[in-house]
Amino acid sequence: MNTPLMIDTYLPPIENNPGISHPAKIIASDGKTYFLKGNMSKDNDNNKLFHMDAALAQEALSYRIANFFNIPTPQIVYIKITEDDLVNFPKLRFFHNFQKPGLYLASENTGSSELNKEFRQYYHFYSFGFPGNYFHGFLSRIQNKEDISKIIYFDILIANIDRYKNPGNLIFKDVGDGNIMLAIDFGYSFFGPYWSAHEYYSNIKKEELLHHNYPNDLATSWPQFILQQMNLLGQQSSNSIFDALSKFIVFKENPFLKSNYRAHELSNNILTKLINEIPNEWFVQGEYQKNMYLQFISSQIKLIPFIIDYLVSAKNLNNSNGGKLKWETGKHIISL
Structure with missing residues (x-):
């Protein structure tokens, strides 16, 4: 590339x-x-x-x-x-x-324009409270349902605030006996596409958000804040893309555990290599901006079990462990 x-x-x-x-x-x-x-x-x-x-x-x-x-x-x-x-x-x-x-x-261009159009049309009616039979029927044809929890975990990790309110950020490819879902468009990760040209909130800079600081009047905790901004909690999350997709997550065991294992393999050295592969002219503040992304991802990896447990409990997702998820990180087992 x-x-x-x-x-x-x-x-x-x-x-x-x-x-x-x-x-x-x-x-x-x-x-x-x-x-x-x-x-x-x-x-x-x-x-x-x-x-x-x-x-x-x-x-x-x-x-x-x-x-x-x-x-x-x-x-x-x-x-x-x-x-x-x-x-x-x-x-x-x-x-x-x-x-x-x-x-x-x-x-x-790897998706099907007809399938993508169908997805957006069904979601439009579903989001306005109409019965979601056709929309859920469309989603039931997804062949890679195991990737749903991976995408959710990943979006929380990178603070992608646009996925679950914008049906254009998922596309679909026809594979004969169903559809493959692909995730696209990550420009709104890390709380939005602006660094210095625009503040995500009028009273807080993006750098503060990447330091896990948030307006106290908007949330009581970091898990609540980030999930609200991602449209996973709150009034705006009703009939969201997340609500529709979450019905296809299987909770026989912790569906986010494999992603969590993988996240702990994402070392600072690997992250640094990935960041340094990006053209320097795309960074507004050079090494400082790169380090901000690295520090945010590293911190999110530690916090994400608590964020997802908050989400599962708040949304009453179908967790067969009674609302508690088991997480294993290295030698430490966390039961939330």
Whole structure:
């Protein structure tokens, strides 16, 4: 992935143009079709552009960590946009908000557009309180249901605040006897795509959130706070994507335990290697920003059993252990 590809062909905008970054559909120099993502978004109310200055670094890092956890995702590549591309394909600049040449990120087009459309339509009605028979029927055809708990664990680990309120962040691939679910779009991990250009809350900086500090008026504990921000708890979580997916998690044993084992293999050395594979120009504050991500992930790994136990208890998930999950980390067994 370290060698950038070039744009060979620009394709018409994808249906409904999902995502605030308005990804462009292209054929790259390797002959494959990709969705090309930038780091600018537009406020449609006043036509103002916003620089999502952390989006590319966070997306690239999250995909690398997802691969470490064997979470199904599309392949990602670097794409180099030239000034000639912006001239030859003017929609890149004026429709997709690519404002200057440079290195960007793209994910391979591996899902089924019809299945993705079906998923979004069923979720739309389900989210408004209509009976979810069709939606649950769609989800029941997922062949890799064991990956649901892995994706939930991973999203909590990276504080991905967008997955469970945005049906465009899961895609599906037809495999004949059912569908494979893939996780995409991690730009909103680590509490959002901004580093310095925008504060996630008006009274708290992103750096504070990465230090596990949160506004006291929003939650009584870190587990409550992060789960609320991820749309896993609270009024907004009713009829959410998480609620629908959680019905397919099997609780005969702790379904998050294998992910927890894997997380404890994610050493600082491995994390440092993954972070250093990302282009330096995608980081606003260089080594300081890299260290913030590393420290946050390392701290989250220690806290995540307590976060998930809080979630299981609060949502009354079908835990056959009576609301208690057993976690084993190294030589220490934690029974929550």
